[in-house]
Amino acid sequence: MKARQGVLVVHSTDGRLFAMENACPHQGYPLSQGTVAGCIVTCPWHNFKFDAQTGACVMGEEAARTHEVRVVDGIVEVRRDLSIDAAAVWASLTEGMRRVQMSRVARDVCRLLAAGVPATELLAWGAAWDADRCEYGLGHATALASDLVGWLDRPPAGVSLEEHRVQVVTEALDLAARSVVGLVPRARPEPARVEDGAAALNGLRERVEAEDAVGAEAWVRGMVLAGWSRSQLEVALYPLVADHFLDFGHELIYVGKALDLLDAAGPKQADSLLGGLVFGITNGTREDLLPTWRAFRARWVAFVAEDGPARAFAARSEGVRDLDAEAVLVREIGEGTAAACFGAVAAALTSGRWDTVVNALVLAGAERILRFDLHHDADPTVEEGWLDVTHRFTSANAARQAVGRWAHPDGARLLLSVAHFVNLARPLDGPGDAVSAGSAPEGASFAELQAWVLEDHTARAIFFAHDVKTLVAAEAESRRLDDPAPMQAAARFLKNPLSERPIRRFAHQAVRLVRDGKPPHGLTG
Incomplete structure (x- = not known):
């Protein structure tokens, strides 16, 4: 083998001649310092092997x-x-995702960005990877x-825009790959023939309520095929997450996030994302049917009997911000009984x-995060931890988007449900005033917290996702409300230790169930 000006010329052992880049595609070390056997070139640094005829990696990665x-x-x-052969790089990226080879994924992301593929397209493609296999x-x-x-377009200080974008996209693809590792794309139903109008909306809602996940996915695929706009899709999707409080607020959050992503990246992945979204909504845990929500359900029935949702919607208006009224509601939601919380929120809505x-x-x-007792996260005998409490804040942020974009009386149920969800977490607070807003890090800016998140302090991708989600919501809410509390809450979550490995908790719960026949010990019900 001989190398000159970055090119390696390979004389195979049977006399044939081939040429390839001298830099190993793995980490760039010179292949010329390796060996050749037949037409197989071996890189000595990691023993990757390449067919000099085609460039195919017969042992290694790309x-x-x-x-x-x-x-x-x-x-x-x-x-x-x-x-850059974009088709070949896409194929390599696909294989890297399948095998969860994240250094390979990062290199292929870098190559595709250099070839002009928009970063938003890569982000949506990664989300669809998860949605198709979930x-x-x-x-x-x-x-x-x-x-x-x-x-x-917001790199931390000292990080180039190119490197930052590669990291941001790869972080998203890392979670997508790990979430569905070993799974293949699931069978999907053919799109239903759906027309615009009340019949279409009712058809989707009925299928979701009946837990017909296949039928519901076919229905929303029909909506996508028919070219429904975002506003039309919101009218179809938000009622589904108002009818029931699902999966710790995940599905409520996902509706807005999926539609925002499609706005940014274009509709190419709409079929995958919205199909997976509705499939998940239909299969989601209906937490409002749990015993801890029994009294809430009774209060909601009474509120409906009084024509409360319709009256609240008819009275809906915006005026000068009433800080005193907000403070009263914050106290009732955060510290009051479940009945007081429902009554205060219902009264505010009907006004x-x-x-x-x-x-x-x-x-x-935000106050829930600021008051969270850190001992709960470290205690394997308690089911709840940091992620449970952050969902109180991010669900509230998602509720703002929902009722801001979807004007309907059923929005009252959505807001009352989120209020009950936040209120249920009272037992997670620290004792007395031991943990309060005043103990949160002061003056933590978005730039400082974003840089901290991107330094990969979390080991598991799911925790990275919650870091980002909480910080994104906090920045938006602190700016909107001109209030430091949301950013202080994000800083407290990000800068305090949290338990990422759940094995000790799983072991405790296993013994509790198998030996004692008891469910996990939860503080919120």
């Missing part, structure tokens, strides 16, 4: 680049082509991809001040 070679009058001539419905990968769209309710929900959710 392929090496090959070039045309010929001999003219005893002189070896190489036509060196350094253009067993029970679209997961955190879509939310993370959506959140990271806003970070693409028309939905904006006051939303602001109070967000601030009560």
